[in-house]
Amino acid sequence: TGLISTLANFGLDAGLIRYLPQMEVEDRNKLYNTVITVTLLAALIIAVIFMVFLDKFSPSLTFIREGWFSVMFIGYIALTSVSYLQCMTFTALRRADLSLAQSLINGIRIPLLLVFAPLGIIGVLLSINISFVVSVLFGSIALLKYKLSYLFKLDIPSIRKTVNFSLWNYTAGILLMAQGGIIPIIIINTIGPKENAYFYVAFAMSSFLFMIPA
Numbered sequence: 001t002g003l004i005s006t007l008a009n010f011g012l013d014a015g016l017i018r019y020l021p022q023m024e025v026e027d028r029n030k031l032y033n034t035v036i037t038v039t040l041l042a043a044l045i046i047a048v049i050f051m052v053f054l055d056k057f058s059p060s061l062t063f064i065r066e067g068w069f070s071v072m073f074i075g076y077i078a079l080t081s082v083s084y085l086q087c088m089t090f091t092a093l094r095r096a097d098l099s100l101a102q103s104l105i106n107g108i109r110i111p112l113l114l115v116f117a118p119l120g121i122i123g124v125l126l127s128i129n130i131s132f133v134v135s136v137l138f139g140s141i142a143l144l145k146y147k148l149s150y151l152f153k154l155d156i157p158s159i160r161k162t163v164n165f166s167l168w169n170y171t172a173g174i175l176l177m178a179q180g181g182i183i184p185i186i187i188i189n190t191i192g193p194k195e196n197a198y199f200y201v202a203f204a205m206s207s208f209l210f211m212i213p214a
Contacts, residue, residue, distance in 0.1 A: 011170025015162030086139030
């Protein structure tokens with residue numbers, strides 16, 4: 001899902017941080033709406049393509065095309081995309097405190113997981129989705145103070161001057177994210193889900209340790 005989100009944002013998250021603070025209020029809202037709309041549509045399209053070709057990409061994950069799994073997966077992609085861009089908007093507005101608050105809200109998935117764990121994988125996805133629903137609601141309300149509200153609008157001229165800056169960051173982001181997004185898929189298809197789980201835990205812990213010096 002992280003790889004899908006990275007592929008879908010086209011580096012516009014970096015453009016948002018770079019150009020939003022310089023804009024007038026009306027232009028800010030146009031850029032904010034356009035970035036979220038483009039990213040959301042791209043993420044959903046890529047997610048659907050991923051699900052359609054799961055037999056080739058990762059046969060062991062074909063279960064997510066069944067019943068509620070597909071709904072939960074698509075919902076997760078949409079919610080994480082919006083929540084991430086709201087977080088980047090807080091950063092652009094120099095409100096790291098709100099970005100931190102939103103990240104802490106995402107953490108409610110842990111106690112929720114204890115509640116929904118008996119439901120299995122559906123319970124895991126449900127706890128994550130609920131946390132992101134609350135996160136997106138918080139972000140939407142907090143951004144109203146800055147006259148930023150999402151209305152599913154496209155204003156291509158508003159992102160035109162961000163294209164060059166965004167694409168370079170997009171390329172760097174893909175190269176950085178590729179190992180974390182592709183290696184787990186390779187492992188789960190060649191070695192198995194159990195070994196992939198062990199790898200992911202170790203990878204997540206090492207990623208956290210790398211963040212500490214920053």
